[in-house]
Amino acid sequence: MQKSGPRLGKMELRIMQELWSQPELTARQMTARLSRLAPTAHSTVQTMLRKMEAKGLVTHEDREGTFVFTALYRQSEVSGALATDILDRVFHGSISSLVSHLLSEGRTSPDELRRLRALVDALPEEERS
Numbered sequence: 001m002q003k004s005g006p007r008l009g010k011m012e013l014r015i016m017q018e019l020w021s022q023p024e025l026t027a028r029q030m031t032a033r034l035s036r037l038a039p040t041a042h043s044t045v046q047t048m049l050r051k052m053e054a055k056g057l058v059t060h061e062d063r064e065g066t067f068v069f070t071a072l073y074r075q076s077e078v079s080g081a082l083a084t085d086i087l088d089r090v091f092h093g094s095i096s097s098l099v100s101h102l103l104s105e106g107r108t109s110p111d112e113l114r115r116l117r118a119l120v121d122a123l124p125e126e127e128r129s
Contacts, residue, residue: 005077006057007085011048016078019058019071026066 008016018033019025025033027046034040049069052058060067091097099116102108108116 005081020075024068
């Protein structure tokens with residue numbers, strides 16, 4: 001499987017999630033949003049945004065001396081890469097092992113099980129064999 005987006009660290013992912021929910025944020029706004037979950041130093045956010053910009057994850061626009069940041073990857077690109085990474089590293093590429101693990105956790109609702117069955121049933125016959 002080919003990855004469609006970058007691998008992100010925990011803080012990078014939190015920053016990207018904030019940018020996906022609010023596409024334009026200043027470093028100060030980002031700090032306030034991240035601090036809702038856990039205290040986050042503004043200097044840490046500034047450093048992370050600079051590193052993420054150097055990695056090509058985000059970009060900024062200077063608006064009257066204030067940098068406004070935006071994500072350069074869509075959420076679907078990153079989530080696809082993360083899912084593939086977990087599948088490869090933890091489950092050695094075995095989708096059935098991943099699904100078996102998730103189902104054994106007991107957090108799957110009847111509605112989710114119906115959706116999973118529908119996804120499998122929607123696959124072309126040759127892919128289900």
